[in-house]
Amino acid sequence: MSNTTIALLGQPNSGKSTLFNGLTGSRQHVGNWPGKTVEQKEGYFTYGGKKYTVIDLPGTYSLSANSEEEIITREYIASGKADQVCILADASQLERTLFMLADYVGIRTPAILLLNMMDVAEEQGKTIDSRAIAKKLGIPVVPFTAVDTKNYAGLFKALEDGRAAPGILDETGISELYEAVIGEPYRQTLALLPGEGIGAYSSAWLAAKLLEHDAAAMVIVKSAMDAETVSRLADMTKGVRNGSLLTGDCKFRWIGRLLEGSVSEARTGERRMGRFDNVATSRAWGKPMAILLILVGLALSMLIAMPFMMASSYLPMLSAPISEALIGIGISAILVSLLCDAVLTAVSFALMMVSFVFGISLVFGFMEEIGYMARISYVFDNTMSKLGLQGKAIMPFLVSLGCNIGGVTGTRVIESWGQRVTTMALSWVVPCASTWAVVGLIGSLFFGDKALIVVLSMFLVAFLHIYITSKIFGRSLIQPSERTGLIMELPPYHKPRYRNLFKFVFNRMGDVLKRALTIIICVSILFWALSYTPDGHIENSLIYKIGIAIEPVTMVFGLRWQMFMAWLSSAMGKEASLGVLAALFNAQGIWTGISGQGVATAALSGSLLSTISKPEALAFLYAFFFNMPCLMALSSTVQESHSLKWSLRIAAYYLIAALLLAMVAYRVGLLIF
Amino acid sequence: MQKLSAAKKGETGRIVFIDGDTRFLSRIASIGLIIGSVVEVIQNQKGRPLLVYCRDTMIAINRSECEKIMMEVTVNEQYDYRAAGSAQLGKVDAV
Numbered sequence: 001m002s003n004t005t006i007a008l009l010g011q012p013n014s015g016k017s018t019l020f021n022g023l024t025g026s027r028q029h030v031g032n033w034p035g036k037t038v039e040q041k042e043g044y045f046t047y048g049g050k051k052y053t054v055i056d057l058p059g060t061y062s063l064s065a066n067s068e069e070e071i072i073t074r075e076y077i078a079s080g081k082a083d084q085v086c087i088l089a090d091a092s093q094l095e096r097t098l099f100m101l102a103d104y105v106g107i108r109t110p111a112i113l114l115l116n117m118m119d120v121a122e123e124q125g126k127t128i129d130s131r132a133i134a135k136k137l138g139i140p141v142v143p144f145t146a147v148d149t150k151n152y153a154g155l156f157k158a159l160e161d162g163r164a165a166p167g168i169l170d171e172t173g174i175s176e177l178y179e180a181v182i183g184e185p186y187r188q189t190l191a192l193l194p195g196e197g198i199g200a201y202s203s204a205w206l207a208a209k210l211l212e213h214d215a216a217a218m219v220i221v222k223s224a225m226d227a228e229t230v231s232r233l234a235d236m237t238k239g240v241r242n243g244s245l246l247t248g249d250c251k252f253r254w255i256g257r258l259l260e261g262s263v264s265e266a267r268t269g270e271r272r273m274g275r276f277d278n279v280a281t282s283r284a285w286g287k288p289m290a291i292l293l294i295l296v297g298l299a300l301s302m303l304i305a306m307p308f309m310m311a312s313s314y315l316p317m318l319s320a321p322i323s324e325a326l327i328g329i330g331i332s333a334i335l336v337s338l339l340c341d342a343v344l345t346a347v348s349f350a351l352m353m354v355s356f357v358f359g360i361s362l363v364f365g366f367m368e369e370i371g372y373m374a375r376i377s378y379v380f381d382n383t384m385s386k387l388g389l390q391g392k393a394i395m396p397f398l399v400s401l402g403c404n405i406g407g408v409t410g411t412r413v414i415e416s417w418g419q420r421v422t423t424m425a426l427s428w429v430v431p432c433a434s435t436w437a438v439v440g441l442i443g444s445l446f447f448g449d450k451a452l453i454v455v456l457s458m459f460l461v462a463f464l465h466i467y468i469t470s471k472i473f474g475r476s477l478i479q480p481s482e483r484t485g486l487i488m489e490l491p492p493y494h495k496p497r498y499r500n501l502f503k504f505v506f507n508r509m510g511d512v513l514k515r516a517l518t519i520i521i522c523v524s525i526l527f528w529a530l531s532y533t534p535d536g537h538i539e540n541s542l543i544y545k546i547g548i549a550i551e552p553v554t555m556v557f558g559l560r561w562q563m564f565m566a567w568l569s570s571a572m573g574k575e576a577s578l579g580v581l582a583a584l585f586n587a588q589g590i591w592t593g594i595s596g597q598g599v600a601t602a603a604l605s606g607s608l609l610s611t612i613s614k615p616e617a618l619a620f621l622y623a624f625f626f627n628m629p630c631l632m633a634l635s636s637t638v639q640e641s642h643s644l645k646w647s648l649r650i651a652a653y654y655l656i657a658a659l660l661l662a663m664v665a666y667r668v669g670l671l672i673f
Numbered sequence: 674m675q676k677l678s679a680a681k682k683g684e685t686g687r688i689v690f691i692d693g694d695t696r697f698l699s700r701i702a703s704i705g706l707i708i709g710s711v712v713e714v715i716q717n718q719k720g721r722p723l724l725v726y727c728r729d730t731m732i733a734i735n736r737s738e739c740e741k742i743m744m745e746v747t748v749n750e751q752y753d754y755r756a757a758g759s760a761q762l763g764k765v766d767a768v
Contacts, residue, residue, distance in 0.1 A: 011703075062703035066696050096705040096728040103703070213695040245691055248702030249709065272715050272726050283718050378733045381722050385735075486722050487700055487738065490731040 004163055005053045005081060009073065009104070010088030011097055012059040012415065013491045015116040015146040019088065020056040021503045022149040030511050033072050037417055037642040047156050050163075055082060059415075063103045064209075064244075065216035068417065074216070077109050078200040084162045085111045086155075091121035091128060091143065092492075094263065095255055101137075102251035105174050106205025108197070110166030112158050115143040120494070125265065132262040139167035147497045173257065175204040177250040185211060185240050192233050198224045208250075210236075211243035274493070280372070286379035294376070294395055297367060298402045301359030308355030315348035334532070342528035343521060349573070350516040353405055353632040357512050360399065360406040361505045364413070369501055371491045373413050381486045387466070388474040390414060390486055393423040400430035404629035408636040418477040421641045425473045425650045428629055429465050434574040439625060441578070445605055446617040454618065458625050461661065465626065473650070512639055519635045527572065538584065557659045558619030558666025563612070567623045567662075571655065573630045581608065615669030623662035628654040675746070677723065678739035680714045687711055690743035697738065704732055712744065 010016040020028075024043025033040045041056035057076060058069035065071050077085055087104060089097040094115070101113055115121075115130060134141035140158040144151060178186045189210055193203040198220055209217035210233060222230050240246070279285050323340040327333060367373050373392060380391035387393070392413050400407030407427040414420045431439070439458075443451035530543040538544050547561035554564040562584035570577035585607040612620075628634060628651050637647040674689060688710045691701060705728040706712070715731065716724035722733045734742075 062699060064699040064703070066699060093729040096730050099703055099705065212699060214699075242691070242698060244695065244698035244702050245707050248698075248707040251702075252705070252707060252710075272713065272731065281716060281724065283721070374733075378722060378724070381733070381735065382720050486733055486735045487704055488733055489704060490724070490733055492731075 003051045003053060004083045004159070005055065006159065007055040007057050007076065007082035007085045008088065009057050009077070009085050009100060010059065010116075011061050011090075011100055013489065014059075014088040014090050014097055014100075016056065016059060016088055017504070018146040018497065018500050019086075019114070019116070020054060021500055021507075022146055022152065023052075023054050025503070026507060028507055030507075032642045036068060036072060037646075038069055038072055039642055048160060050160075052159070062099060063107075064212060065214050071216055077104075077107055080109065080200065082109060084159065084166065085109050086114050087111055088114045088116050088146075090117050091115045091126065092117050092124055094121070094126075094128070095252070095259065096489075098255045098258070099251060101169075102174065102254050105169045105254075106171045106197075106202040106208070108168050108200050108202060110162060110168055111139050112155075112162055112167070113137065113139060113141045114155065115141065116146050118143045119145045119148070120492075127264050129262040133258060136170075136173075136258055136262075137167075138170040147500065149499075171202055171204050174250060174254045177253050178204065178208055178247065181250050181253070182211065182240070182243075182246050185236060189233060189236050192229055192236065193221070194224070208243075208247045211240050212247055213237065213243055276493070277375070277490075280375045281378060286375070290376045290379055290394070291398065293367070293372070294398045297363040298399050298406065301356070301363040301406065302402060303359070304362060305355040305359035308358070309352045312348045312351035312355065315351070316345050319344050333534070337532065338525065338528065342524045346521040346524035347517065349524070349632060350513060350520050353516050353520075353635070354509050354513045356403055356405050357409050357636070358505060358509055360409045361508050362501070364395065364399075364410055365501050365504055366496055368413050369496045371493045374488065374490045377486065377488065378490065385486075387422075387426065387470040388478050389419055389423055389426075389470075390416075393419070393426075396423055396427045397430055400427045400432060400629075403432050403434075404428060404430065404633040405636050408633055408640055411640055416478075417641075418479065421643070421646055421650075422470065422473045422477045424637050424641060425477075425653075426466050426469055428633065428650065428654060429462050429469065429626070431462070431625060432574065432629060435625060435629075438570075438574055438578055439621060442608075442617065442621060442624075445608065446612075446614055454621060458622065461622075461626075465657070469653075472653070477646075512636070515639050516632065516635045519638065520631055523572065523631055527569070557623065557662045558616050558669070559623060559662060560612070560616065563616065563620045563623075567620065567627060567658070570624050571628050571631065571651075573632070574624075577624060578604070585611070614673040615666050618669040618673075619662040619666035622665035623658045626654070626658040626661050628658075674743055676740055677712075677714075677725075677734075677742040677744045678717075678736055680717060680723075680744055680746070682714055682717055684746050685711065685713045686744040686746040688742060689745050692741040693738070697741075701734075701738075701742075705730060706732070706734075706742070711747075 008016050008020055020041060020043060023045050025045070027045065028041060028043040031040050031042070032038065038058055043054045043056070045052050045054065055076070057073045060067070060070045060073050063070060063074050063077075065074065076082065085104075087101050089101060104111060113133070115128060118128070121128065128143060130141040130143045140161060142154045142158045144154055186207055189207040190203055193206055195203060197203045198206060201217075201220065206217055206221060210221065218234070221233060225233075237243070273281075280289060319340040322344075323336045326336045326339070364373075373395075376395060377391035380394040384391050384393045393411075395413065396407040396410040399410045404427060407430065408424050411420045411423045411427070414423055439455065440451075443454055447454050530546070531541050533541045543565060547565055550564070551561040554561060557564075559567060562581065565584060566577040566580045569580040582604045585604060608617075634647060634651055637650065638644055641647055677688075680686065688706060688708055691698065691706070691708060693701070701707075710727055713726040714723065715726050720736075722735050723739050725732050725734065
């Protein structure tokens with residue numbers, strides 16, 4: 001069976017991912033672009049006995065080389081790996097969204113223009129003569145609605161036709177406009193470039209990009225031409241200050257000519273702002289409303305996740321009967337312990353995580369889908385820009401109050417990678433529900449009614465932490481040019497497309513589960529190996545021997561070895577630390593503690609109070625509060641950032657920062673108590 | 674002529690000047706704002722990005738970026754895509 005590769009290209013909100021899901025269903029594969037931290041989505045479908053591979057290119061506004069996404073997109077198109085590129089435009093905002101097509105003209109990879117959201121355009125009273133447009137362009141033009149997956153016939157036909165006779169965009173029109181509007185600088189730049197262009201790029205396209213001061217285009221030119229011509233080109237283009245505006249003018253003129261006579265619009269007296277938007281963006285109500293809706297969303301996603309979470313948390317209970325059965329059939333005890341304790345616990349952790357990801361993705365995917373997320377971005381832009389972030393970053397912070405996994409998952413709505421990873425790094429500071437539970441317990445145990453003061457002090461330090469962390473990570477992750485403020489469209493609200501939403505959520509869960517399982521199982525096995533004792537006596541476990549050996553060091557931070565181990569295990573899951581404390585002080589099996597099978601709190605309180613001093617308790621609370629949230633949050637961060645390196649850096653940063661804060665708290669505690 | 678950041682709610686006008694680095698210029702052009710674009714100011718609140726309407730699209734632009742955009746108010750202009758781009762043919766304001 002022959003294979004055709006098609007790539008989907010379009011601005012954000014053009015319906016690209018809807019089309020991708022519509023075409024490929026669940027035959028998708030998500031990975032990274034080689035050597036990059038940008039997500040690559042690939043899918044397959046067959047039509048008419050032929051196999052098609054679909055590449056979902058990153059959503060970008062243009063083909064300039066301003067971001068990693070744009071460079072990947074451009075290089076992929078020019079590489080010739082795609083047989084055809086489907087360029088999406090939104091028929092309801094046709095003129096603006098055709099900019100991508102105008103920017104594409106001059107790249108000699110066969111293309112098809114897809115006019116999406118024809119249903120909305122019809123509602124607006126717009127009629128579009130796609131045949132006339134196709135004739136002017138020299139490529140197939142398909143009017144359709146991406147949500148309506150049953151009516152893809154026109155698209156499939158265009159793809160088949162394209163296989164037989166690929167259509168390449170005619171560039172004479174735009175080249176004439178460049179010449180007329182920009183004049184001499186364009187003519188001379190063009191004359192210096194090789195007439196046949198370089199690779200897939202025509203000389204007119206390269207000339208326009210050089211005049212836009214596109215650094216990556218200069219690299220292409222340098223690789224193909226002699227130094228003297230290159231320096232003349234550089235001099236030539238340097239004189240044009242505002243190239244992007246000039247070429248932008250040409251591109252929109254070209255679009256104007258393209259649409260002239262082919263689009264008729266019934267002027268409607270529609271309001272620019274609906275009643276809801278007046279409230280959603282208002283000065284007084286915008287922020288409270290956004291916070292309220294996010295918190296309601298959080299509660300809803302918890303509610304959705306709860307039954308699944310409960311069910312998976314009972315999984316470790318199976319461990320006893322299964323292990324008995326396995327030992328009964330003569331399997332060695334150590335293997336049974338590995339399987340029933342470590343692996344089973346890990347699977348239950350991963351399932352719990354996935355159920356939460358399910359709830360969060362569904363609820364916040366819904367908010368993104370109907371268009372409300374963009375409003376949140378707008379109302380919180382000024383607040384969040386103080387941290388170098390954009391407005392949408394408020395959402396992950398609030399969600400983290402419930403669970404950091406949700407917070408990290410929620411960063412997906414932030415477009416820029418650097419801002420996304422910085423937001424993840426910052427949202428780790430936010431204490432989740434489980435953190436509060438443990439802090440409440442230990443805090444009130446040691447400090448009684450003064451626990452409130454301790455909590456307040458940690459709150460203040462948390463704000464300081466966020467500020468410092470934003471400086472540390474922001475500096476290397478967010479380029480100064482990325483800090484240029486918000487420029488984005490607020491898409492019109494529309495009805496949610498549930499099929500698309502659920503497809504997105506389920507595909508997502510599959511990926512998350514796969515990765516989570518591998519990471520969590522590995523770490524669980526490590527911890528299990530450390531705490532494994534053949535006879536059930538703690539003194540015989542590795543963790544005990546290591547703990548005793550390193551206690552002189554951990555006491556620098558005010559942590560006894562048991563507290564240190566509890567702190568370390570809180571990096572796996574915040575609740576785990578309680579179990580570990582119970583195990584270490586009451587000499588139960590440690591792993592029983594980590595997997596959360598019953599903690600005798602009353603007995604624990606007694607032994608803690610008799611062995612731990614107040615400064616030590618304070619040190620532990622600080623170390624615990626500021627520790628990394630949990631293994632699942634780390635795993636989500638790897639998943640969402642597409643960078644193991646940065647995820648580990650963030651984790652290491654948190655572990656070290658927590659210890660340092662504990663040390664300070666301990667010293668201060670020694671002075672006070 | 675006035676800065677876009679000083680425009681009042683409800684005003685419609687033509688963009689006559691945009692300043693900024695390469696990245697900003699290419700970004701703002703790609704969302705449809707160029708010299709000659711007709712925009713309607715939907716909202717201009719202190720400490721908030723501006724909301725403008727241009728080419729069938731509601732666009733939010735950061736305040737500091739709006740400082741670099743100049744607009745000429747032409748209150749009664751009807752929005753029309755053919756009007757986009759006003760630089761006269763052949764005229765080059767660069768070089």
